[in-house]
Amino acid sequence: MKTSTLQDVARVAKVSTATVSRTLSNPDVVSESTRRRVSEAVKVTGYRINRAARNLRTQRAHSVLVLLPDLANPFFSTILEGISRNLSQQGYSMLIASTKQVHDSGERLIDYLDDARADGMIVLDGGLEPEIVEMLETAPQADRILFACEWVDGADFPSVRCENRRGTSAAVNHLYDIGHRKIAHVTGPEGNVLSSTRKDAFVAEMAKLNLALKPEWIIAGDFSLAAGCLAAQTWIALDVRPTAVFCASDQLAMGFIAELSRHGIKVPDDVSVMGFDDIDFAEQFIPPLTTIRQDRRLIGETAAKMLLARIVHSNDGNLEHAAVLPVSLVIRESTASPT
Amino acid sequence: MKTSTLQDVARVAKVSTATVSRTLSNPDVVSESTRRRVSEAVKVTGYRINRAARNLRTQRAHSVLVLLPDLANPFFSTILEGISRNLSQQGYSMLIASTKQVHDSGERLIDYLDDARADGMIVLDGGLEPEIVEMLETAPQADRILFACEWVDGADFPSVRCENRRGTSAAVNHLYDIGHRKIAHVTGPEGNVLSSTRKDAFVAEMAKLNLALKPEWIIAGDFSLAAGCLAAQTWIALDVRPTAVFCASDQLAMGFIAELSRHGIKVPDDVSVMGFDDIDFAEQFIPPLTTIRQDRRLIGETAAKMLLARIVHSNDGNLEHAAVLPVSLVIRESTASPT
DNA sequence: ACAAAATATGTAATCGATTACATAGGCGGC
DNA sequence: GCCGCCTATGTAATCGATTACATATTTTGT
Known part of the structure; x- marks a missing residue:
């Protein structure tokens, strides 16, 4: 059972592929009746969009890379949860890599953006080596890089931090x-x-x-x-x-x-x-x-939201550049008055 | 500065795109001299492969989805590290999602495989609902799903477990x-x-x-x-x-x-x-x-290795179906002889 | 009732890499 | 000198979705 393509749907619905594509991505512009025929055909054929094809045509990867200093550090998992939640709501996937590993493997970080694997990058590591930061700053995709939690002094990336x-x-x-x-x-x-x-x-x-x-x-x-x-x-x-x-x-x-x-x-x-x-x-x-x-989940959600805004409206000047999230004192039992 | 394509490299090296592609993916079949010219042209143009294009043509996503019961649970981070290390060595990326979230968003798990977002799936959650397991089992891509740590009784997916x-x-x-x-x-x-x-x-x-x-x-x-x-x-x-x-x-x-x-x-x-x-x-x-x-890192590495083997030689009958990894007793101070 | 505008749909080019097939040149054997 | 084979390279189709542009149809205004 091969998976079916837009062509298959078009054939079944007796319309052109253009119409099918429009029905799926911009339903308002097609008539009620075609919309129904196409939806029916989609159901019949079990059509699933092929993301590779869409990504190629739209020049978007529909995914975001999250870069951690160290995958094994549990501090980041809740942040990831926040990021992931927000991304998947918008139809984006979350790629994960650790700076340590990327570095060890000799890969260049910017490659992820360069080679259309990811549309943007959330960096949770302020400890990147200066030459890597330099490379990120001067890259044409620098405006799709966002730092969260940590940041790099002197570099001007958008960021999410806590107080x-x-x-x-x-x-x-x-x-x-x-x-x-x-x-x-x-x-x-x-x-x-x-x-x-x-x-x-x-x-x-x-x-x-x-x-x-x-x-x-x-x-x-x-x-x-x-x-x-x-x-x-x-x-x-x-x-x-x-x-x-x-x-x-x-x-x-x-x-x-x-x-x-x-x-x-x-x-x-x-x-x-x-x-x-x-x-x-x-x-x-x-x-x-x-x-x-x-609030680590909020940090993640905010980071994802800000980055997606940049990816979607890349030319818009009105983008939030830095978010600072509140912290709060939680008093438990490891502190007490001195005796 | 637009990123350059195979065409650009071909033009600079004065060869066809076919030759460039061959030089990059299968250098042995091109002559020493062209190989040098192409490498030079790649350097000059700063060429980076466009993965969306390759993915479309080769029908491979070059990425693997890892499914966790809950992203915020630190138990999994080291496993992820092991998986990621192995995948990136082979040029694969690691997508992450949590079953909870996928479920909440109404997405179907199998979509990740269906829509060419991922070539395979490592599931770290044995608690999937029966109808989801059923769906995974009967999917055409069922042979590219692997369970690690946990598994589902009665279902016959390849798996990595500990003793x-x-x-x-x-x-x-x-x-x-x-x-x-x-x-x-x-x-x-x-x-x-x-x-x-x-x-x-x-x-x-x-x-x-x-x-x-x-x-x-x-x-x-x-x-x-x-x-x-x-x-x-x-x-x-x-x-x-x-x-x-x-x-x-x-x-x-x-x-x-x-x-x-x-x-x-x-x-x-x-x-x-x-x-x-x-x-x-x-x-x-x-x-x-x-x-x-x-050994959570080993669990991750083994899982990635087994899954990639299945992705690359999907028809080969000689694939390891289950790996059982050793555990060891670590005696510290929370146990002592009864008094 | 007719021009203009709005709506709905189709045609075909396009994104960038891969690869089956075709072709050209070089070499050895007889 | 001719045939066949091997090697290196080129030509062009292909993957599947998107979208600019063209076309057909309907609606609106006067």
């Missing part, structure tokens, strides 16, 4: 409000925009509250559980231990707490610990994690 | 070996093949060891953290509390332990708890989780 500064300041203020005066910060990876944004905001907020901040209270990490463990060891070794720790990610916070617990140090009794992100597990962690919540 | 029975028996034996005689089991969701396979294996192993097994020691769950919490409440309420609990997933085990901890019950001091999967977080959990490890 990193406000989230950081809310975190510091929460700790301040419940009585902490010595607060440490575990950062994300060196060179990452989120890391530096949150670190800068942290320093600024501490200054604003007139809190002392020793250099060694800023502990370098990299968003991972493992880095959180290391950071805990660093904290343990401090002469003066801050009574509260604001971590740049929930995973860091969990690793931090896990390591403390191995040393018999209790959270929040002995030290308060906060994360950032509100990943699914944060609520189930022991203790449940106080954190800054990002 | 669920052996893993379960290893778990029970570990608990037995360290001295437990009363062992409970928290199951996965009703109707899921993994749930029933593991439950049956659990019952069988208990019998083999001549251990008593009260019906209420089999607690219904659904792989989630939340279900683990509920199961803990059930366990707490038991007249006779088993001294060890084997959970059908790591998330269950974590929820279980988290809830116990809220009731002041210590793991492994008061009860031993095991999971299944060895998700990334298991090692960092407090206490680090004893579990059965599945």
Whole structure:
């Protein structure tokens, strides 16, 4: 049973292929009666559009590439869900690749756009190497690239972000409000925009509250559980231990707490610990994690919406260039007043 | 700057498009000198193949759809990484969709294959509704559908699985070996093949060891953290509390332990708890989780390899139909001898 | 009632790569 | 020197949908 084509439908409905095509993509311009005949013929033949043919003719791939730093990182799955939901509503498919892998395989990122595999690209990785960013910026398809969550300083791509500064300041203020005066910060990876944004905001907020901040209270990490463990060891070794720790990610916070617990140090009794992100597990962690919540599904949906707008009205000047999404403080049990 | 086509390359190299195409896809049949001229012309023109055109002509999408039960579930990300790695090596792209979403949007799953969007499908969801399974089975493209991790009882799709029975028996034996005689089991969701396979294996192993097994020691769950919490409440309420609990997933085990901890019950001091999967977080959990490890990346790679073999040699009878991948017992700190 | 406009449909070119078939040239064998 | 074979390349049809343009038909305005 070969799949049937527009021709087959046309034959059955006794009209031209042009009419069938119009009926399907722009029903208003055909008469009621033909519309019915064609619909009937579509049903009879079991016609399915051949996307390769349409893509060739329309010069559209009807799909979008989503680029992750690392597929195995669960942080991104909810974002993907948001993206996917929005794309599929509009008849677009979602391609996934990881920057690591693309890089390893020697493929050029821009190829996905160049070779008509994807109409646009959502990049969830602000850590692309400068020469790759340069390549993306100068590519003719640069206006169909959008950054989400992370971004690249100095490059002018449209982007979706969350309120990193406000989230950081809310975190510091929460700790301040419940009585902490010595607060440490575990950062994300060196060179990452989120890391530096949150670190800068942290320093600024501490200054604003007139809190002392020793250099060694800023502990370098990299968003991972493992880095959180290391950071805990660093904290343990401090002469003066801050009574509260604001971590740049929930995973860091969990690793931090896990390591403390191995040393018999209790959270929040002995030290308060906060994360950032509100990943699914944060609520189930022991203790449940106080954190800054990002609506990851919304980030995904917004990114998809903005990118599709650019793909569809590529020449329109009135396109939103940056969306900043709200975050919120979620107080659970990993923070408490110092004793 | 329009992107250049085969025609452009042909013009520059002063050969026909046929020769250019051959040079690119089958260099052996063209002479050394033309090969050089064409390569040069490709470089000069910056030629990139147009995949839509090739896909149309070759009747291949050069992409594979991966279907998840739920995009937001982190269990799958490493599997995806394995799939993606293997696909991109072979020049294939990875499309992602979730069964939930496809279902909600009223799309038919088979459409992805029908309309030339994807050449094959890797399904990570054994819980598809019977009418959907029926549709997939009877579709002409049924031989390009492969199940991984989960499968559907009664349907005869090629599949990649892990040794669920052996893993379960290893778990029970570990608990037995360290001295437990009363062992409970928290199951996965009703109707899921993994749930029933593991439950049956659990019952069988208990019998083999001549251990008593009260019906209420089999607690219904659904792989989630939340279900683990509920199961803990059930366990707490038991007249006779088993001294060890084997959970059908790591998330269950974590929820279980988290809830116990809220009731002041210590793991492994008061009860031993095991999971299944060895998700990334298991090692960092407090206490680090004893579990059965599945190599999720290998599952993904194997699935991709098997599916591609079917896509490329669709008529070959010698195709592997089922791969069963090894699991291993990982002993950490959530299990100990009963006191 | 007739020109003009609006509506409905058909004809055929087109998107860009692949490939069956045709052809040309080179070479060896007899 | 002729035939056949092999190699390298070109010609042109093809995949299936879209759409500019042409044409036929109906409606509208005066």
